[in-house]
Amino acid sequence: MTGTPAIRVMVVDDHPMWRDGVARDLTEEGFDVVATADGVARAAQIAKAVQPQVVLMDMQLPDGTGAQATAGVLAVSPESRILVLSASEEREDVLEAVKAGATGYLVKSARRAELVDAVTATAAGKAVFTPGLAGLVLGEYRRIAREPDDETPVLTDRETEVLRYVAKGLSSKQIAARLQLSPRTVENHVGATLRKLHLRNRVELARYAIDRGLS
Template identity: 75%
Template sequence: MSDAALRVMVVDDHPMWREGVARDLSEEGFDVVATADGCASAAARAAAVRPDVVLMDMQMPDGSGAEATAAVLAAHPGAHVLVLSASDERDDVLEAIKAGATGYLVKSAQRSELVAAVRATGDGQAVFTPGLAGLVLGEYRRIARSPEPDAPTLTQRETEVLRHVAKGLSSRQIATRLSISPRTVENHVGAALRKLQLGNRVELARYAIEHGLDQE
């Protein structure tokens, strides 16, 4: 997705910071379609303007960033939420990811890091400040050690596809590795989404990581 087509919304309760980030992203060629200062306004504006990427603070006057993330994704499921927070506390990071955020960046990041993170988030990649990715993966693997009862059964091929999704490969790359067509890959991805009752490829990758498939 090109920067010009990437629609971004900035959510932060500090006006100067919010407008500064919005200005920086606009200068870099992103289309900043809205800003918001809280959970309720973020959800309402996400529904109205349908951004591709939402930059989300973790502290809001009417709730947490995790609550705002969940509200935004309920209002516009197609959005990708990238947390931009002063906090790198374990609980904040995990709550944000559990609420549906695809990445987490601390506010001390350089402008170039932020721009690259927004771009990657728009492409559906998971982006983390160095050190936080390991924390998140470690937590998912800890959870995965306790098997879920009545877990859906995937076919061998669906599991193979899921393993490559967990490693961040595109449908075309997966198709090449498995010697099948990209359409067949998408069919397997769709079947896995239905069986696991997940909404999109990011959630599917998260499920695969939780179950250690990226290590196989």
């Protein structure tokens, strides 16, 4: 990571020894661990203040679930990417996390090198899953895609154009530069698209676009 800014990471887990151990490992590997949190409420509160690039999220928290914490974090820090790090490999946990906005799911038995690679890939916008879980998620999205949808919202040409760039991971400023618009106009298009599609954040918006081949 020499010569480039360290990836800002927040670790959310209610077990102090595990949480501190992960934070220490990532710090030793050159990441900037900007914060830790031990529950749903604290995760959102801290994420709003520090705006981490990657959040390592446990699924079992004392005041709720990792899915709830994921939604809460993304509501206040929409540019963050959530990588679940959990002991659970249950189908329901994996799908709930992804539906809430997580972009990856790693089990806690992963080796340190795997965790380092996963955090780096997540920061770059890639989906990272423990082997076996990716197929589960893909199968669920294929099932959803086969379901009839007679009320698909109609997007304008400009909204569709902006959506394509969102799917590529571009920021509002970058999209504005490409389309010769103001960042505020781009944000207005993003907001309108979110409302039309009944989605909550850019992560869900990007996934929607990718699922429909708009990327």
